[in-house]
Amino acid sequence: MDRRGGSQEPPRTKAVEAAKLVERITGNAWATDAIGNFIYLTPAALASLKASLESLNSPPDNNSSGWRRIIHPEDYDAAAEAWRRCLKTGEHYSVEHRMPRANGVYGQVRSSGQPTYDADGAIAGWYGTFIDIDAPPRTLEVELRERERQLQQLIDSVPALIWSTMADGTPTYVNKPFTEVTGATLEDITAPDRSASLGVVHPEDRAAAREAFLRSVASGTPYIQRYRQHRADGNYHWTETRAHPSRDEAGLIVEWYGVSSDIDDLIATQDALRESEQQLQQLVETLPALIYCALPDGKPIYRSKRLREYLGLNLEETDGLGKTRLEGTLDAVIHPDDLVEVKRRYAHSLATGEPYLLRHRLRRFDGVYRWVETRASAMRNGDGEIVQWNGICLDIEDQVIAREELSRAQENLTRSSQAASLAELSASIAHEVNQPLSAVMNYSSACQRWLTAGPPNIERALKALDRLVQSANSAADVVSRIRALFKQSTDKRDSAELGTVVRQARDLLAEEAGRRRITMNIEGESGLRLVPFDRVQIQQVLVNLMRNGMDAMASVSSERVLDIRAFRAGDMVRIEVKDRGRGIQFPDKIFEPFFTTKDDGMGMGLAISRSIIESHGGQLWAEKNEPLGAILVFTLPLDVAKMP
Amino acid sequence: MNKPLVAIVDDDPTVLASLVELLESAEFRTRSFHSGDALLAYGLEGVEVLISDIGMPGADGFELRDLVRQADPQLPVFLITGRHEIADQDRARGIDGFLRKPFDGHALVAAVRKALSDRES
Numbered sequence: 001m002d003r004r005g006g007s008q009e010p011p012r013t014k015a016v017e018a019a020k021l022v023e024r025i026t027g028n029a030w031a032t033d034a035i036g037n038f039i040y041l042t043p044a045a046l047a048s049l050k051a052s053l054e055s056l057n058s059p060p061d062n063n064s065s066g067w068r069r070i071i072h073p074e075d076y077d078a079a080a081e082a083w084r085r086c087l088k089t090g091e092h093y094s095v096e097h098r099m100p101r102a103n104g105v106y107g108q109v110r111s112s113g114q115p116t117y118d119a120d121g122a123i124a125g126w127y128g129t130f131i132d133i134d135a136p137p138r139t140l141e142v143e144l145r146e147r148e149r150q151l152q153q154l155i156d157s158v159p160a161l162i163w164s165t166m167a168d169g170t171p172t173y174v175n176k177p178f179t180e181v182t183g184a185t186l187e188d189i190t191a192p193d194r195s196a197s198l199g200v201v202h203p204e205d206r207a208a209a210r211e212a213f214l215r216s217v218a219s220g221t222p223y224i225q226r227y228r229q230h231r232a233d234g235n236y237h238w239t240e241t242r243a244h245p246s247r248d249e250a251g252l253i254v255e256w257y258g259v260s261s262d263i264d265d266l267i268a269t270q271d272a273l274r275e276s277e278q279q280l281q282q283l284v285e286t287l288p289a290l291i292y293c294a295l296p297d298g299k300p301i302y303r304s305k306r307l308r309e310y311l312g313l314n315l316e317e318t319d320g321l322g323k324t325r326l327e328g329t330l331d332a333v334i335h336p337d338d339l340v341e342v343k344r345r346y347a348h349s350l351a352t353g354e355p356y357l358l359r360h361r362l363r364r365f366d367g368v369y370r371w372v373e374t375r376a377s378a379m380r381n382g383d384g385e386i387v388q389w390n391g392i393c394l395d396i397e398d399q400v401i402a403r404e405e406l407s408r409a410q411e412n413l414t415r416s417s418q419a420a421s422l423a424e425l426s427a428s429i430a431h432e433v434n435q436p437l438s439a440v441m442n443y444s445s446a447c448q449r450w451l452t453a454g455p456p457n458i459e460r461a462l463k464a465l466d467r468l469v470q471s472a473n474s475a476a477d478v479v480s481r482i483r484a485l486f487k488q489s490t491d492k493r494d495s496a497e498l499g500t501v502v503r504q505a506r507d508l509l510a511e512e513a514g515r516r517r518i519t520m521n522i523e524g525e526s527g528l529r530l531v532p533f534d535r536v537q538i539q540q541v542l543v544n545l546m547r548n549g550m551d552a553m554a555s556v557s558s559e560r561v562l563d564i565r566a567f568r569a570g571d572m573v574r575i576e577v578k579d580r581g582r583g584i585q586f587p588d589k590i591f592e593p594f595f596t597t598k599d600d601g602m603g604m605g606l607a608i609s610r611s612i613i614e615s616h617g618g619q620l621w622a623e624k625n626e627p628l629g630a631i632l633v634f635t636l637p638l639d640v641a642k643m644p
Numbered sequence: 645m646n647k648p649l650v651a652i653v654d655d656d657p658t659v660l661a662s663l664v665e666l667l668e669s670a671e672f673r674t675r676s677f678h679s680g681d682a683l684l685a686y687g688l689e690g691v692e693v694l695i696s697d698i699g700m701p702g703a704d705g706f707e708l709r710d711l712v713r714q715a716d717p718q719l720p721v722f723l724i725t726g727r728h729e730i731a732d733q734d735r736a737r738g739i740d741g742f743l744r745k746p747f748d749g750h751a752l753v754a755a756v757r758k759a760l761s762d763r764e765s
Contacts, residue, residue, distance in 0.1 A: 443666070
């Protein structure tokens, strides 16, 4: 049938000519006579319909032939109605209807046609074409719609603010979270001129964001910008927005896709961190100390402002001298006399990880070396590896100077007190010597007088002369005793028995004691042998203590008794001189040079006595006597080997 | 003619004895005391001149001088000391008859004689 229909030669009418013209353009065409009978249909179309022109022109009420073969039954009535109206009025025909394809499946076509006219203006025929306007099959469409829905859902449920614009930046889309979070719809972010309004950007950040976005749009480079973005509750949150262009096959930008991420917490954390870092930095910079940090190998990497100002050196200034930075720094700032030790100790700490502590001189910016104390310790990571050395340097110049001054002052004090005690001693010597010397002069005058009297009194002259010699000897004794005191020599020491020395002292004072109505009691163990001692000096001490005891009782009305006891106490002998006077008011001071309670005393007796006893390896001190008075006690070492 | 009586006070027995010897050799009578208290206890009866050490236990030379001057304002008093610091003190300045040990015995005798003759005239 196809071939038959196709091989039939169509009549040469205007309509057929027009149809063939259309056929060349659209691929198919038809022509009818004035009353609507097909006189031509593109052969390929006839083949595809498995129909002939005759069958198409059969009466329309036949269900199995005619138009019903090319029009879906549901569309048939509308199409036939439209066709009948066009045949009657001559208006253009244009109807959409479903039409069976070669595979039997209906497709949507637009069938359109128009009349041709004869020379009298009457309708001579019709021509037209079917234009395939078919949408994809319904199942594919549903699938696509489903996919689109899922994509939409995905975009709307992603916790990110997503938007798109056209190539020129005109906003085209915002996802649901965008509107929920920012409170802004697509309209809200679109300016009246269709450009991006950036209405959600904080006014202070907007100009910069706009500039960056326009730059990206103009250059086609990705857009990234941080700014504060409006929130539905009225606040602004720090946001990072990125956008990339989407390009077609030719590489032309079709759209921009953007996403905004809330980085407010991140920024807040960064701010807090920065603030904390700044505070720490400020702390380090304002601490009244010189602070530095170094790498595990000792290379300096940080100096606090104070240290920089102190040294007048920046980190890099000692670089490039053919040495390491550490070496260059040390050579530049450490006093040459301390350099070797500093380097040795520093190297030791770096090698062992042990803390570093050293006092040395450090060169200040003005070239002055000042004493500092430097301490450094290693900072370790979780694995115990040294990651950094942190050091602190304290200027101790003032303390060092102060200490030096103090020790100088102490030295001066010692010297001057020595000088003072020497002066005092000179006065004592003068007094000690003056007494016998004065007697010598008196006796010599007397002697002269006895001899020059008329008649000369030889007997009295000789007696005066004898006493003169005694006094002169006693003056000589004083001088030699004093000389011995200064020499502090041991060559005068012998192994005399202590008891003898005590008895001699008592004998020396016996007359005086009797005169002052003082009873002296001597009590002592026998056979106390001391290590060799200077008997003159010890006797001098004893006499001094005994005289003091007597003086202490000069103004008391009760019984005046002076007890002298000597007995063994361990490896020492203990000698006590007890009086019953008024006691000692300043027991701590009485041994100090110049301290005296006597009008004519110079306060040297006890001081000298103590130095004598101590030079013998003993001690001298005062105690309280009961019920009244004082005890002056001294000890001397016993010669234990010779003791029974 | 009666020899003038000189009272001598010194707590150092050697010095005291030497003064007694000196004044006796110059034909004075002497009466010696080991302390000012002893002198006061004995009394000043017949004493025409007083020679005293300054530094002594009990009443010292200065106190003794003040006390005897209350009884006899014209009594010549000679004070002697071995301590030059005491001699330099304010209370020792401008006083006649002040001597530092050691002194020339003849000078003391001459001074005592002059004081006695001044008093008589």
